[in-house]
Amino acid sequence: MTQTPSQTIGPYFAYGLTPQQYGYDHNEICNSRLADASAEGEHIIIKGIVLDGKNQPVNDAMIELWQANSKGEFIQTKKDGFVSFGRCGTGTNHDNQFEFHTIKPSNSEGAPYINVIVFMRGILSHMYTRIYFSDEEQANNADSFLQQIETNRRHTLIANKLPGDDLNVYEFNINMQGQNETVFLDC
């Protein structure tokens, strides 16, 4: 059978898909907190912006994450303070940032990474990418997927750990176009 074609998420998804984040009176199925304080593992924050071809921040994107826990397991319903899926729109933070609270995933087959799905007005189909981590240099260098990506584009898949003592905060910006266009995947 032919797959149903994709259509853009459009500018008005928030009250349907991320209602509580945007202050609408409707419960949401998930949010940007994959890990509560009780979750086992290395707690991290991932934040960033989505930039268009003119380097302007996109204020109507929705980002979804899907990732393993610290034991490499995928958790569909929040258990022991962790769930593998999260969502965040870029329209509620004054800098148009998304911000996820999660834990660093584990991956027995290579470098740890998080799957990212990107939706916004102006793309007809969602885009997939991945977040790897700047402080996993050894694992990244040995990872067969990362190594097949051209050297000058590889950095677009790697979240940079920001300096600071208290929390592990990583910055991961998504560039839709331009010199630093993010590597997107035929996933």
Next chain:
Amino acid sequence: MNKRDWKINPLFYPDYKSTVLRTPKQPLIPVKHSLNELTGPAYGTSVIGEFDHDLTKNGIKNSPPLGEKIVVAGKVLDDNGKAIPNTLVEIWQANAAGKYIHKADSHDAPLDPNFFGGGRVLTDKEGNYKFYTIKPGAYPWGNHENAWRPAHIHFSLFGDNICSRLVTQMYFPNDPLFKYDPIYQSVPEHARHLLVSDFSLDLTESGICLGYEFNIVLRGKNSTPFENQ
């Protein structure tokens, strides 16, 4: 997984002007699937509110919403023809006047205090879903002179894993705006009918609402032998 059918999903379509600065220009990089991609979120009845399947009720403040009541139903299948049971379908739409409750919608049309416009349902064990709503109105947008979106309902689906994820829009049959709408036109002609619901007397409920059938096909497991070899 069966491959994503890129023939029906062109990425760049400059008549839809926002694609010009937002669509990636580099080719997509193929990936080998691992457990990371072959798993995905799943939701049960706990996320479904009492009236989430009925948008004519889930936003009521004091009386039923205005507009033409409809029922939309269909089957969620994979591209091997297998029904996908217990999968979450999220929907959102404009009201009968073509106005979204979203704060950023500046169209000069009235909100309906009794219509929210968002809902969700789970498919049953045969992959069937059904929800009640109000037929959304067309609305103008800034893409080009006198641009109006044909009436549509937004759909978001998960399927079996993150690779089967789909966000799409359902249209109504014979809409005169189809030929002027670049979002609809971005899909090659042979696949456009897959986005258009069928009017159905079988689904129509006598004296209550008109029925529309809309089936959705997601990516499924690779049906050819020798996968992973």
